[in-house]
Amino acid sequence: xxxxxxxxxxxxxxxxxxxxxxxxxxxxxxxxxxxxxxxxxxxxxxxxxxxxxxxxxxxxxxxxxxxxxxxxxxxxxxxxxxxxxxxxxxxxxxxxxxxxxxxxxxxxxxxxxxxxxxxxxxxxxxxxxxxxxxxxxxxxxxxxxxxxxxx
Amino acid sequence: xxxxxxxxxxxxxxxxxxxxxxxxxxxxxxxxxxxxxxxxxxxxxxxxxxxxxxxxxxxxxxxxxxxxxxxxxxxxxxxxxxxxxxxxxxxxxxxxxxxxxxxxxxxxxxxxxxxxxxxxxxxxxxxxxxxxxxxxxxxxxxxxxxxxxxxxxxxxxxxxxxxxxxxxxxxxxxxxxxxxxxxxxxxxxxxxxxxxxxxxxxxxxxxxxxxxxxxxxxxxxxxxxxxxxxxxxxxxxxxxxxxxxxxxxxxxxxxxxxxxxxxxxxxxxxxxxxxxxxxxxxxxxxxxxxxxx
Numbered sequence: 001x002x003x004x005x006x007x008x009x010x011x012x013x014x015x016x017x018x019x020x021x022x023x024x025x026x027x028x029x030x031x032x033x034x035x036x037x038x039x040x041x042x043x044x045x046x047x048x049x050x051x052x053x054x055x056x057x058x059x060x061x062x063x064x065x066x067x068x069x070x071x072x073x074x075x076x077x078x079x080x081x082x083x084x085x086x087x088x089x090x091x092x093x094x095x096x097x098x099x100x101x102x103x104x105x106x107x108x109x110x111x112x113x114x115x116x117x118x119x120x121x122x123x124x125x126x127x128x129x130x131x132x133x134x135x136x137x138x139x140x141x142x143x144x145x146x147x148x149x150x151x
Numbered sequence: 152x153x154x155x156x157x158x159x160x161x162x163x164x165x166x167x168x169x170x171x172x173x174x175x176x177x178x179x180x181x182x183x184x185x186x187x188x189x190x191x192x193x194x195x196x197x198x199x200x201x202x203x204x205x206x207x208x209x210x211x212x213x214x215x216x217x218x219x220x221x222x223x224x225x226x227x228x229x230x231x232x233x234x235x236x237x238x239x240x241x242x243x244x245x246x247x248x249x250x251x252x253x254x255x256x257x258x259x260x261x262x263x264x265x266x267x268x269x270x271x272x273x274x275x276x277x278x279x280x281x282x283x284x285x286x287x288x289x290x291x292x293x294x295x296x297x298x299x300x301x302x303x304x305x306x307x308x309x310x311x312x313x314x315x316x317x318x319x320x321x322x323x324x325x326x327x328x329x330x331x332x333x334x335x336x337x338x339x340x341x342x343x344x345x346x347x348x349x350x351x352x353x354x355x356x357x358x359x360x361x362x363x364x365x366x367x368x369x370x371x372x373x374x375x376x377x378x379x380x381x382x383x384x385x386x387x388x389x390x391x392x393x394x395x396x397x398x399x400x401x402x403x404x405x406x407x408x409x410x411x412x413x414x415x416x417x418x419x420x421x422x423x424x425x426x427x428x429x430x431x432x433x434x435x436x437x438x439x440x441x442x443x444x
Binding site: 002005006009012013016097099100101102103104105106107108110111112113114118133134135136138141143145 | 160163164167170171341361363367368400401404405408410411414415418421422
């Protein structure tokens with residue numbers, strides 16, 4: 001008799017627990033989640049326009065890197081380094097304009113008195129001097145405060 | 152064990168009778184409160200608002216406003232967007248309060264502020280010039296904001312008399328400085344810099360303030376020119392042409408670089424002006440009153 005009573009009580013307890021358990025699940029209205037990537041945030045995988053001059057300049061830059069720069073060490077006080085600046089300039093503005101940008105950079109590099117009153121600092125302590133500031137396009141210039149450290 | 156159970160069955164019955172209702176009604180207290188009623192939403196939203204958790208507060212206010220139309224809550228709802236920098240949504244919601252009885256003036260002021268901080272200065276000026284829902288209680292503030300907006304874009308600055316008269320005397324001297332800095336910026340002309348470097352290598356760089364770069368350019372091109380002439384004189388034509396070519400290359404690069412340096416200089420002038428103006432007005436809350444509900 002007692003055992004029957006206990007069983008019934010147990011079932012009732014269990015039933016009541018089951019009835020009222022997890023009610024939050026209904027209340028919070030769980031949303032269906034879509035994992036498809038939105039068009040706007042799809043990574044842009046378009047390749048950089050690899051022009052012939054850029055290919056040639058990149059080739060010579062690699063030769064320079066292999067036979068001179070890697071042996072000489074990381075001595076350029078700028079970021080990007082002068083050789084990379086040349087490649088990026090040609091990619092940014094074409095061969096003629098890129099060459100002029102490089103010669104200007106080279107002259108600035110020869111200035112022994114250059115300092116952080118002229119250039120912002122890259123996080124590794126070099127002067128940050130990107131080529132897009134020298135394309136003669138006012139819209140492309142991103143001004144950074146000289147001496148400020150950039151991540 | 153069995154004997155124990157049989158002997159104490161009454162106690163067990165009592166025990167289970169107590170336990171059963173506890174389990175049955177354990178969750179019901181929360182149900183009775185109905186945390187998702189409009190009133191609870193409002194309470195929670197107001198708490199979040201006071202804690203400056205504006206994003207979540209806006210969600211609670213939105214739910215509340217589905218059931219109850221309340222201007223104060225609607226104003227707070229719009230303010231949430233304003234505070235988190237969603238100025239377009241803020242402006243849209245403030246617009247809905249233009250016919251409100253109590254918050255009409257404040258919502259119009261907040262609308263103009265939202266448009267201003269959205270950096271939609273042209274819309275701001277068109278609205279002001281056409282007297283689109285001008286809050287007459289705050290007309291002076293809006294007028295000041297109207298004139299401040301000219302500092303932030305490339306529009307032509309208005310006449311000085313009207314401009315300065317709208318600012319309090321304590322700010323006038325600084326505003327005058329900003330006005331003339333904007334009107335007559337100390338820009339360097341890239342063409343002049345390039346021409347000067349064409350005349351004397353490095354002079355364009357000195358003109359834009361890059362003095363050491365200028366002297367370096369002069370030195371390098373000078374040395375290369377000297378080497379070219381000297382080699383030609385001594386009939387070393389190959390070396391002569393080599394140094395002449397290098398000299399011409401750096402000469403051209405220096406002319407180009409002087410123009411680029413002038414542009415960077417101008418970008419710096421603009422940047423410094425913008426940051427000075429923004430800092431000045433932000434510190435003073437754009438000379439606007441703080442609305443507290």
